[in-house]
Each structure stands twice: as structure tokens, then as C-alpha cells.
Amino acid sequence: MRRALVLTDESARHPFRASLPPHVLLRANEIERTVPWRLRLSLTRKEMESVAATYAAGFIATMTFIA
Structure with missing residues (x-):
């Protein structure tokens, strides 16, 4: 079974992002x-x-003294 690398479905969001209040994500995009x-x-x-x-x-000075 192949899955797309980019999930565009909203139900596939990360649990942490889903738990954040809406005002935190207003400027996210x-x-x-x-x-x-x-x-x-x-x-x-x-x-x-x-x-x-x-x-x-x-x-140049450093390389001169090293060489």
C-alpha cells in the first residue's frame, strides 16, 4: 500500500497541533x-x-605561520 508523502486531509493533523487553541494558529500560515x-x-x-x-x-597570517 502506497501513501502520499504529503497528507492534505484535515483529519491527518498532528495531535499536538489539534490540541492548541485557535488563537495560536491564526498567524501560522x-x-x-x-x-x-x-x-x-x-x-x-x-x-x-x-x-x-x-x-x-x-x-593569510595564520596560514603563513602554520606552513
């Missing part, structure tokens, strides 16, 4: 708007470039 991480942290391009340069310099 809504998608939150996401903000890119650099806007959330308010980083400028110059700051990101300096972080990348610092990381690259540290990486």
Missing part, C-alpha cells in the same frame, strides 16, 4: 517579511569591506 542581515545590522559597504580585509589578513 502567514509569511513574515524578512530584512537582509546587513540592513538589520545597519552595516555600510565600507564596514563590510573592512571586515573582509581583516578576515583575509588574519587568515
Whole structure:
């Protein structure tokens, strides 16, 4: 007997979800708007470039002393 991977019947819900009060699941199907991480942290391009340069310099220095 083959069963579909996605059960679309409402009677096939998970018991825990069925036990939750209705107000908890009101926003369950809504998608939150996401903000890119650099806007959330308010980083400028110059700051990101300096972080990348610092990381690259540290990486090269570490590999120089290891090798």
C-alpha cells in the first residue's frame, strides 16, 4: 500500500497541533517579511569591506605561520 508523502486531509493533523487553541494558529500560515542581515545590522559597504580585509589578513597570517 502506497501513501502520499504529503497528507492534505484535515483529519491527518498532528495531535499536538489539534490540541492548541485557535488563537495560536491564526498567524501560522502567514509569511513574515524578512530584512537582509546587513540592513538589520545597519552595516555600510565600507564596514563590510573592512571586515573582509581583516578576515583575509588574519587568515593569510595564520596560514603563513602554520606552513
